[in-house]
Structures are given as C-alpha cells and as structure tokens.
Amino acid sequence: MQYKLVSNHRNEIVCIVSSDGKSIPFDPANSDYQAYLAWVAEGNEPLPAETE
Amino acid sequence: MTKARDLSQIPNATLAFRNRIINGDCRIDQRNAGASVTITNTGANTYTLDRWFAYGSAASKFSVQQDAGAVTPPTGFTDYLGVTSLAATSVGSSDQYVIGHFIEGFNSADLAWGTANAATVTMSFWVRSSLTGTFGGVLRNSGFNRSYPFSYTINAANTWEQKSITIVGDTAGTWLTTNGVGIGIYFGLGVGSSLSGTAGSWSGSNFTSVTGATSVVGTNGATFYITGVQLEKGSTATSFDYRPYGTELALCQRYFYSLDRLAGQTTNFAVGTCYGNDWIYIASGNRHPVEMRAVPTVSTVSTFRVEDAYSTSWTVSQVTASTSTRNIFNPSIQLTTTAPAGRLVYLQATSDSSRLNFSSEL
Numbered sequence: 001m002q003y004k005l006v007s008n009h010r011n012e013i014v015c016i017v018s019s020d021g022k023s024i025p026f027d028p029a030n031s032d033y034q035a036y037l038a039w040v041a042e043g044n045e046p047l048p049a050e051t052e
Numbered sequence: 053m054t055k056a057r058d059l060s061q062i063p064n065a066t067l068a069f070r071n072r073i074i075n076g077d078c079r080i081d082q083r084n085a086g087a088s089v090t091i092t093n094t095g096a097n098t099y100t101l102d103r104w105f106a107y108g109s110a111a112s113k114f115s116v117q118q119d120a121g122a123v124t125p126p127t128g129f130t131d132y133l134g135v136t137s138l139a140a141t142s143v144g145s146s147d148q149y150v151i152g153h154f155i156e157g158f159n160s161a162d163l164a165w166g167t168a169n170a171a172t173v174t175m176s177f178w179v180r181s182s183l184t185g186t187f188g189g190v191l192r193n194s195g196f197n198r199s200y201p202f203s204y205t206i207n208a209a210n211t212w213e214q215k216s217i218t219i220v221g222d223t224a225g226t227w228l229t230t231n232g233v234g235i236g237i238y239f240g241l242g243v244g245s246s247l248s249g250t251a252g253s254w255s256g257s258n259f260t261s262v263t264g265a266t267s268v269v270g271t272n273g274a275t276f277y278i279t280g281v282q283l284e285k286g287s288t289a290t291s292f293d294y295r296p297y298g299t300e301l302a303l304c305q306r307y308f309y310s311l312d313r314l315a316g317q318t319t320n321f322a323v324g325t326c327y328g329n330d331w332i333y334i335a336s337g338n339r340h341p342v343e344m345r346a347v348p349t350v351s352t353v354s355t356f357r358v359e360d361a362y363s364t365s366w367t368v369s370q371v372t373a374s375t376s377t378r379n380i381f382n383p384s385i386q387l388t389t390t391a392p393a394g395r396l397v398y399l400q401a402t403s404d405s406s407r408l409n410f411s412s413e414l
Contacts, residue, residue, distance in 0.1 A: 001095065006370075006372050006386075008331055008333070008372075008374065008384045009327040009329055009331040009333070009384075014372055014373070014374045014375070014384055015372045015373045015374060017370065017372070021351055021352065021370075022349045022350070022351045023349065023350040023351065023370065023371060023372040023373045023383075024349050024373065025347040025348070025349070025373040025376060027346050027347035029231055029232070029345065029346035029347075029412075030346045030347055030348070030349060030412060031346075031412075031413060031414060032349045032411075033349075035096060
C-alpha cells in the first residue's frame with residue numbers, strides 16, 4: 001500500500017489517498033486512518049501533495 | 053404458556069436490540085449485491101456482506117458470496133453468507149482464514165466485560181458445510197489479548213444445523229465501550245496452531261479458532277454457509293431477533309453506505325462551485341443516511357463527472373473526503389482539467405455501475 005497527501009485549492013492538506021483509491025479523512029476513529037498511522041509508524045512516508 | 057411466562061424465557065435480556073449482531077440474517081449486501089468476492093487482500097479485512105468481514109493469510113484461497121450455491125436457507129431466513137474454498141490450502145502455524153463480525157463497543161457496553169459484573173452471553177447460528185467434524189471460532193477483544201475459543205460440531209454434510217454456545221462474560225482484560233471494537237467474533241475456516249486455543253475458557257492469548265478444528269480452505273471446493281447469527285445477553289438462545297428491513301439497513305449504514313444512480317437516469321449527487329482551477333468544493337451539506345461511526349472513507353467505483361446547466365461536463369479525477377463529518381458529506385472534487393471559476397456544477401455518475409462508497413467500518 002502507498003499513500004499520498006491531498007491538498008485543496010488553498011493548498012491545505014485535506015485528506016490522504018491510498019493507492020487503492022480510497023480518500024481517507026484525518027479521523028482517529030477511522031480504521032483506514034488507523035492503518036495509515038500504523039504504516040507511518042513503520043517508518044514509511046506518504047507522497048507529498050501536489051500544489052496549485 | 054402465558055405471555056408473562058413466555059417473556060420470562062428471555063433471562064437478563066431486553067426486548068429491544070436483543071441480537072447484538074447486525075445483519076445476522078445476511079439479508080443486506082450493499083457492496084456486492086450478491087456477487088461473489090474472492091478474498092485477495094492479505095493486509096486487512098475485506099468486508100463482504102454488510103458488517104461481515106473475511107481475512108486470509110494468502111490471497112485467493114476462498115470466496116464469500118451472499119447465497120453462494122443457491123441452497124434453500126433454514127426456515128425463517130431468506131439469505132445466508134456462503135464461503136467457498138478455491139484451493140486445497142495448507143495452513144501454516146501462524147496462518148488464518150476466517151470470517152468475522154465486529155460489535156461496536158457502544159452496543160456491548162452493557163455487558164460490562166472486563167469487570168466483576170461481566171454478563172453471560174449466548175451465541176446461536178445456523179450452519180451448513182460440505183465437511184463434517186469439529187469447527188471453531190472465538191470471541192476476542194480489540195487488543196487481541198483476550199480470547200474465548202468455542203467449538204461446535206457439524207454432524208451431517210450439506211445440511212443446515214443450528215448451534216448454540218453460551219459464554220460466561222470475561223471479568224478481565226480491556227473491552228471497549230465506545231465506537232471502537234467492543235467484541236470481535238471470528239469463525240475459523242482454517243487457522244494455524246499458534247492462533248488456535250482450547251475451547252471453553254478465556255485466555256490472555258490472541259486466538260481466532262480452536263485447536264484441531266476442521267479446515268474449510270484445506271479442501272478445494274468445500275463450502276461453509278452461515279446465517280441467523282445472534283449474540284444475546286443471557287444463558288439461553290432465544291428465537292432470532294427479526295428486525296424490520298429498514299431498521300437493519302439503517303444499522304448497517306452506520307458503517308457503510310453507497311450512492312448510485314437510477315438505472316439509465318442522470319442523477320445529481322451534489323452541487324458545488326468551481327474555483328477556476330481543477331477543484332470543486334461541494335458545500336451542499338448532504339447528510340449521511342444516519343450518523344456514521346466515524347468520518348467515513350470515500351471511494352468511487354467506475355467514473356464520475358461534473359456538469360453545468362448548459363450540459364458542459366468535466367471528468368472527475370478524485371472525490372476526496374475533505375471536510376466531511378460523521379453527519380455530512382462535504383467533499384472536494386478534483387477534475388482532470390480546469391473548469392471556469394464560479395460555475396455551478398452537479399456531481400453525476402457516468403454509468404449505472406458508478407458508485408460513491410462511504411465506509412466507517414471497524
């Protein structure tokens with residue numbers, strides 16, 4: 001699995017997109033976000049957001 | 053028997069939400085609408101029928117389908133969850149092939165597990181397999197450090213049998229009473245020795261089945277069907293807690309729902325405004341059908357577009373969760389090209405197979 005940060009028109013980071021196409025919110029109760037945090041804890045880094 | 057005496061047969065239980073399992077009768081399959089799903093993701097649970105997940109240590113060893121094999125369900129039921137083994141798989145000591153169900157902590161809090169007042173529960177279900185013998189499963193906490201392995205026997209092949217297991221509540225360990233996993237229920241389909249324990253008592257280990265249980269995935273083409281799954285407070289299995297379809301669907305939608313269009317019709321999912329670049333912000337505040345367990349993950353199936361009042365359309369590259377909440381769907385949408393600033397547009401599916409999925413599963 002790979003993750004990428006997503007920014008909006010204001011260049012604000014709004015969510016994370018996983019390589020299987022899920023848009024994941026920054027909610028600690030969201031199990032996909034928990035999986036992302038576990039992935040980061042393993043030393044991985046998401047791809048940066050594209051800026052406008 | 054008088055009504056009063058009849059009700060007395062439901063000890064220590066309430067009449068409302070007697071069954072803590074949602075979609076225990078397997079009627080609801082929002083994700084797949086009865087299509088077969090091969091379990092390929094070895095890194096996480098794969099949700100199949102609503103509220104029911106599957107996991108396999110190796111990919112493509114079994115499939116899950118509502119009403120697989122099209123056998124007649126037990127009397128009183130219209131549907132079941134069907135597992136089909138896709139290979140003769142050798143199960144390693146740390147491998148596991150399971151189906152399961154997570155009860156949210158809010159729905160098991162009154163059981164008071166992890167305290168001296170832990171309540172006894174009874175789980176009942178109908179099961180049918182092409183194999184016979186001893187099968188197993190567990191009840192487990194969210195920390196994977198409290199497990200209760202249980203076993204049951206399937207006596208006759210390809211015959212529905214009802215099973216009932218009474219479990220004394222766990223007075224130890226940590227059991228969540230919030231919107232996390234309250235109780236995890238697992239049915240083993242082939243579980244290795246290091247994840248299998250002795251039936252009938254609580255353990256401080258991480259188990260997902262019973263030592264020596266029959267392996268469904270060990271036989272190519274083997275089947276394992278289950279329905280009428282009920283977990284209730286008390287030491288007696290009562291009749292299945294049938295709930296209205298709309299009620300059961302709403303219970304499921306706290307964890308997952310999907311938006312699609314009416315076949316062949318243009319359906320506007322949301323309205324938003326273009327920023328003059330490739331972004332559109334939807335501020336229409338569409339409400340989820342029910343308050344979701346967590347802010348949902350958003351994903352799309354097939355393709356979407358946005359279209360203005362003059363039928364000019366732009367292709368959507370992604371629909372993001374953005375500022376959505378547990379109550380409201382407020383996504384930001386990115387297009388493949390720039391759209392004019394200030395233009396009011398509608399989010400539309402491009403085909404009947406296009407779907408917007410919202411998941412806050414445990």
